[in-house]
Amino acid sequence: MGTPRVAIVGAGPAGVRAAERLVSASFRPILIDEAPRSGGQIYRRQPANFTRTYRQLYGFDAGKARALHQAFDRISAAIDYRPDTAVWNIFGNKLYTVSDGRADEVEFDSVILATGATDRVAPVKGWTLPGCYTLGGAQIALKAQACSIGRRVIFLGTGPLLYLVAFQYASAGVDVRAVLDSSPLSAQVAAAAAMAARPSLLARGLYFRAHLMARGIAVHNGVMPVEIHGPGRVTGVRVRLGDGTTVDIQADAVAMGYHLRSESQLADLAGCNFTFDERSGQWAPQCDDAGRTDRAGIYVAGDGAKILGADAAETGGRLAALSVMKAAGMAIPEKEAAVLRRRLAAFERFRRGLLTGFPWPQAMIRSVPDDVLLCRCEAISAGELRHAAREQGAPELNRAKAFSRVGMGRCQGRYCGCAAAEILAGSLGVPVAAVGRIRAQAPVKPLSVAVVSTSLS
Amino acid sequence: VRAADVIVVGGGIMGAATAFFLRRRGRSVILLERGLAGQQASGTNFGAVRRQGRPLHQLPLSHRSHALWMQLAQLVGETCEFTPSGHLAVAYTREKADAFEQYAREARECGLNLEIIRGDAISARFPYLGSGIAAGFLSPDDGHANPRLVAPALVRAAARAGAVIVENAEVYAVEKGGEDFRVCAAQGEFRAPVVVIAAGAWAGAMAAAHGEAVPLDCRGPQMAVTEPLPFRIKPMVGVLTDDAERFIYFRQVARGNLVFGGGIRGPASTDTNRAMVLPENTLRQLRYLRDLLPAATAGNVIRTWSGVEGYLPDSLPVIGPSARISGLFYAFGFCGQGFQLGLGVGDVLAELISVGRTDTPLHPCGIDRFQSSSQRAPDARQLS
Numbered sequence: 001m002g003t004p005r006v007a008i009v010g011a012g013p014a015g016v017r018a019a020e021r022l023v024s025a026s027f028r029p030i031l032i033d034e035a036p037r038s039g040g041q042i043y044r045r046q047p048a049n050f051t052r053t054y055r056q057l058y059g060f061d062a063g064k065a066r067a068l069h070q071a072f073d074r075i076s077a078a079i080d081y082r083p084d085t086a087v088w089n090i091f092g093n094k095l096y097t098v099s100d101g102r103a104d105e106v107e108f109d110s111v112i113l114a115t116g117a118t119d120r121v122a123p124v125k126g127w128t129l130p131g132c133y134t135l136g137g138a139q140i141a142l143k144a145q146a147c148s149i150g151r152r153v154i155f156l157g158t159g160p161l162l163y164l165v166a167f168q169y170a171s172a173g174v175d176v177r178a179v180l181d182s183s184p185l186s187a188q189v190a191a192a193a194a195m196a197a198r199p200s201l202l203a204r205g206l207y208f209r210a211h212l213m214a215r216g217i218a219v220h221n222g223v224m225p226v227e228i229h230g231p232g233r234v235t236g237v238r239v240r241l242g243d244g245t246t247v248d249i250q251a252d253a254v255a256m257g258y259h260l261r262s263e264s265q266l267a268d269l270a271g272c273n274f275t276f277d278e279r280s281g282q283w284a285p286q287c288d289d290a291g292r293t294d295r296a297g298i299y300v301a302g303d304g305a306k307i308l309g310a311d312a313a314e315t316g317g318r319l320a321a322l323s324v325m326k327a328a329g330m331a332i333p334e335k336e337a338a339v340l341r342r343r344l345a346a347f348e349r350f351r352r353g354l355l356t357g358f359p360w361p362q363a364m365i366r367s368v369p370d371d372v373l374l375c376r377c378e379a380i381s382a383g384e385l386r387h388a389a390r391e392q393g394a395p396e397l398n399r400a401k402a403f404s405r406v407g408m409g410r411c412q413g414r415y416c417g418c419a420a421a422e423i424l425a426g427s428l429g430v431p432v433a434a435v436g437r438i439r440a441q442a443p444v445k446p447l448s449v450a451v452v453s454t455s456l457s
Numbered sequence: 458v459r460a461a462d463v464i465v466v467g468g469g470i471m472g473a474a475t476a477f478f479l480r481r482r483g484r485s486v487i488l489l490e491r492g493l494a495g496q497q498a499s500g501t502n503f504g505a506v507r508r509q510g511r512p513l514h515q516l517p518l519s520h521r522s523h524a525l526w527m528q529l530a531q532l533v534g535e536t537c538e539f540t541p542s543g544h545l546a547v548a549y550t551r552e553k554a555d556a557f558e559q560y561a562r563e564a565r566e567c568g569l570n571l572e573i574i575r576g577d578a579i580s581a582r583f584p585y586l587g588s589g590i591a592a593g594f595l596s597p598d599d600g601h602a603n604p605r606l607v608a609p610a611l612v613r614a615a616a617r618a619g620a621v622i623v624e625n626a627e628v629y630a631v632e633k634g635g636e637d638f639r640v641c642a643a644q645g646e647f648r649a650p651v652v653v654i655a656a657g658a659w660a661g662a663m664a665a666a667h668g669e670a671v672p673l674d675c676r677g678p679q680m681a682v683t684e685p686l687p688f689r690i691k692p693m694v695g696v697l698t699d700d701a702e703r704f705i706y707f708r709q710v711a712r713g714n715l716v717f718g719g720g721i722r723g724p725a726s727t728d729t730n731r732a733m734v735l736p737e738n739t740l741r742q743l744r745y746l747r748d749l750l751p752a753a754t755a756g757n758v759i760r761t762w763s764g765v766e767g768y769l770p771d772s773l774p775v776i777g778p779s780a781r782i783s784g785l786f787y788a789f790g791f792c793g794q795g796f797q798l799g800l801g802v803g804d805v806l807a808e809l810i811s812v813g814r815t816d817t818p819l820h821p822c823g824i825d826r827f828q829s830s831s832q833r834a835p836d837a838r839q840l841s
Contacts, residue, residue: 089736096736103740392609399493402500402605410684410759442734446757449683449747453740 003027004109004328007095009087009266012040013310014114014302014317016072021321023078025330030080030106032087032097034445038072040116041136042310044143045069057143059168060204064310088443090270093297096442103453110297110324113267113285114317115304117260120282122157122365122419123382125227125372127256131234135257139165148174150253154237156225158183158358159259160201163208166217169255176217177251180239182258182361184222194353197346218249224364228254258360260307261418267305268440270298276433279355280307281362282418283437289341291320299323312347315340365419366426374423375416377409382423389427396436400424410446413438461485461621463810464640464649466628466663468494470796471788472655473611474803477533480618482811487649488612488620489642491627491659492730495608498657498795501732501764502678503706503718504604505693506797507544508569509596510560512773515798516567518817522801523598529607529800533614537606538711543692544599545583547590547749553697554592561594571596585690587748601693601708604796611803628656631663633782651810653786658727658767660789664775664824667782671827672770673790676722677732677763681739683756685713695719696749705745707753715753717746722793725765732763768792773822776802778809780825786810787824 006022008015011033022029031038037045043065046052054062082099089096095106119134126132133141133149135157141147142165152175155166162181170176195202213219222242229236229248236250259280267285268274272293274283284306291299301320302313319340322332368374370383385406394400397407397420406420407413413420417438425432463479465472468490476488506526508519530536548554554575561571572595574582579593586593616622626644631652633639640647654663661673686709695706696719707717720742725732739761747754769775769790779785786809788802795802801817808815 089739091733091736094736096740392613395493403609408760410757412760441760441762442736442739443758443761446684446759447739449743449756449758450754451740451743453737453744456737456741456744 004324005107006030006324007032007106007108007111008114009095009111010040010114010116010302010304011035011038011072011081011083012114012116012302012313013043013068014304014313014320015040015112016068017314017317018112018114018301018321019079020071020075021318022324023075025325028079030082030108032082032085032095032106034084034086036084038083039065039069041140043068044140046144050146052146059171061310068314086445087266088445088447090266098447098451101448101451103451105455108297110299110327112291112299112301112317112320112324113304114302114313114320115263115266117262117303117307118414119257120259120261120360120418121256121415122258122361123368123372123374123416124225125369126230126234127228128373128376129228129230129234130232131253132228133253133255135161135165135255136260138255139168142168142172148172149255150234150251151175152177152251153253153255154178154180154249154251156180156237156254156256157258158361159257160205160354160358161257161259163205163212165255166212167208170212170215170217176212178218178220178249179212180223180225180237181219181221181358182223182225182364183358184242187359188221188357191353191357194356195350197349197353201350259358260303262307263304263414265412265440265444267293267298267300269442269444270295272298272300274437277306278433279352281360281432289319289344290323290337291316292323297327308344308347308351312344315343315347319344362422362432365422368419368423374420375406375409377411378405380404380406385420385423386427389424394424395428397421397424397438398436401438407438412441459487459621459645460648461487462649463487463651463653464489464638464647465653465655466631466640467654467656467660467789468608468612468622468624469497469499469655469657470495470608470611470799471791471802472653473608473615474799475653475655475788475806476620476622476803477611477615477618478804478807479810480615480620482807484807484811486615486620487647488615488622489626489628489640489647490622490624491656493624494612494622495605497730497764498766498791498793499608499799500605501680501762502604502766502793502796503680503716504601504708504796505544505599505706506539506541506602507596507599507693508797509544509546509564509571509594509599511794513563513567514818514821516564516569518798518801518805518819520568521804521817522798525800525804526602526797529602533610535606535610537610538603539600540602540711541598541600542708544596545692545694546594546697547579547586547694548592548697549589551591557594557697558592569596585688585750585752586694587751595692599693603710607799628663631666633784638784651784651786653788653806653810655788657789658725658765660767660787664787667779667785669779669781669824669827671775671790671824674768675725675727676766676768677725677734678718678766678793679720679723679734679738679742679761679763680716680718681734681742681758681761682717683715683753684759686715686753686756687713688752689713690750694749696745702741703745705742705749707746707750715756717742719745722768723763725763727765730765732765734761734763766791766793774798775824776805776822777819777824780823780828
């Protein structure tokens with residue numbers, strides 16, 4: 001038997017480090033990525049004719065971004081790199097890809113799913129108005145295209161990305177009107193000890209906050225969003241502050257998000273078992289600390305497995321590569337694995353701190369009014385989902401989806417699924433784990449009817 | 458021990474309709490469903506409420522069902538998106554067109570009026586269809602409904618009418634002792650003098666336990682849906698072909714999404730409760746969908762799905778009483794063709810159980826047909 005065929009899905013920090021490690025062990029992995037250039041979301045490379053410096057693009061992370069890009073460039077001749085290629089399905093030992101209107105298949109013995117994350121969002125009245133973006137979307141606009149999402153921007157949500165993107169916008173000269181954090185300051189103070197597992201990141205978070213406040217930008221904690229004002233497009237935001245007062249803040253754009261959620265559909269379609277993580281309130285593919293799932297040959301790494309951030313993704317990618325090597329019968333350097341595992345454990349401690357400091361605002365989401373739009377794709381309100389629970393007897397999320405159409409549209413619940421689970425659980429009076437999760441259904445992303453298959457006769 | 462006049466095993470459209478119509482005839486009913494009502498074949502099929510193309514002997518039952526579909530909203534209090542949109546069957550070859558024209562003439566004798574449209578008239582009437590179609594057959598009153606909604610709506614209506622619905626109640630054993638059947642389920646023991654086994658692909662083992670084994674095979678439909686598209690096509694359209702790979706059918710729902718299916722059935726299992734959509738099937742469907750409806754090319758597929766269906770070698774279901782045990786009735790193995798029949802089957806079984814006879818012919822759907830050594834050859838192409 002020859003060298004096992006290894007495929008990696010995603011060319012962000014996890015995928016690139018996995019590929020690099022496999023190349024050093026004489027594999028020639030197939031690296032499949034949806035984006036035109038490597039780097040993933042966090043270290044997204046700017047278009048070819050853009051000339052901003054690493055410092056301008058990545059700030060504190062310039063060194064890491066440069067290192068990852070250089071690592072990719074070094075191995076690019078030693079891998080089978082397929083950019084602009086989406087994996088729309090996985091079945092047996094095949095990935096089903098689509099690129100430039102052509103469908104193809106990639107056979108593998110092992111696959112590392114390094115599929116990253118998207119924003120976890122929560123509905124609020126007016127959140128579908130033009131001018132509302134996710135934090136990730138706002139960051140990409142700035143990073144990839146040097147664009148701001150508006151002239152006067154409000155940042156709403158919680159988590160470290162809230163402060164990071166607000167900081168990046170302020171540094172780029174955008175008028176940041178306010179940073180509105182749903183988490184109370186007391187939670188962040190309580191979590192500081194755990195977050196000290198990664199002192200530099202803790203310090204950086206404090207620095208962003210101090211920097212924003214020094215610029216005279218209002219930073220509020222314990223905020224409850226009431227409404228994003230229209231009409232027609234964003235004109236401002238109404239929130240209830242921690243002290244109970246209600247304020248209106250004018251703006252022409254809002255960036256919002258409550259941490260991230262894993263893009264785990266391929267692991268689901270591959271039949272991997274999923275487990276519920278109490279801290280994040282999310283389901284994740286069950287795996288060990290070296291990325292092995294319960295399915296032979298299927299590995300997960302990076303934020304697509306668990307939201308631990310970019311540094312952890314690099315570590316996770318390397319560990320998954322070692323697991324693939326081990327499964328192929330190769331001796332792996334135990335010391336290297338032990339160091340990586342230790343590092344991952346520190347990331348995990350930090351994660352727990354973060355989730356204590358910036359909790360998913362469960363009560364707030366459960367109390368979203370009935371008339372608020374929940375599922376953007378299918379235009380379903382929170383009230384319609386509650387109707388499926390109370391009048392139609394839907395005891396779990398897939399049943400509620402079947403009755404109400406929540407999560408049935410283009411995004412397949414990737415944007416509304418987390419909030420839908422919370423609202424359904426609230427309606428039934430049960431913990432969110434009890435309503436399950438929306439099962440993945442192919443295609444992972446919309447698949448054009450025009451797609452031509454190369455393998456069909 | 459809980460008891461009733463009738464225990465229905467299975468909360469798909471067959472069992473749900475049976476429970477509903479039994480209540481309308483005043484019988485007490487307990488319905489036991491292993492999961493949630495209408496989760497498998499009944500909830501995942503194409504949603505065709507179609508008589509055209511059915512075997513002639515099945516048309517009386519199909520007509521009876523159709524009349525109930527037309528009253529569905531009054532019966533259960535919800536429309537379930539039922540739309541009598543018309544069903545158009547198209548043939549690409551003259552041979553297929555001729556063969557189906559013969560069927561159309563015979564169907565007319567059985568009360569199904571199909572409009573025969575040949576040659577250039579096809580593109581004049583249905584300009585959105587692709588080229589190369591030799592003939593079309595329009596059944597103007599056939600239509601479609603949302604399969605996700607129908608069985609649950611019937612179950613809720615039955616419950617409102619007094620039926621006891623027990624979900625998450627897998628049935629482990631059905632045994633007759635004396636006058637009554639004893640039904641052991643995940644939620645305890647139930648008794649009734651009459652049992653209806655309407656357990657879809659799961660019914661095979663239950664029939665075998667009563668000495669009436671049938672060669673029931675487990676497969677899954679290959680369904681997909683696009684995002685809403687900026688045009689409106691009224692009739693459902695399906696291709697008449699003997700080549701399973703080229704088999705394609707579609708319907709457009711009110712929101713504008715195009716639901717389609719066809720091709721070789723996928724693997725399914727009653728052990729895992731899972732049925733798979735084969736990725737190759739989806740890709741193949743796209744090719745034939747583009748041929749049939751070129752305008753679909755502008756759309757995107759957003760979701761695919763399947764469900765566990767029971768198939769019998771002669772492509773006919775089992776409907777009616779047990780040949781061996783009095784008080785035992787069956788309705789299963791609908792071979793991907795049961796959705797339209799569901800209301801009629803429920804009504805007929807309720808009639809059979811209540812008055813002991815029915816004027817609606819069920820022959821040749823008896824379970825005893827599998828006891829003889831000479832089994833029928835598989836039917837030619839079915840529509841869906």
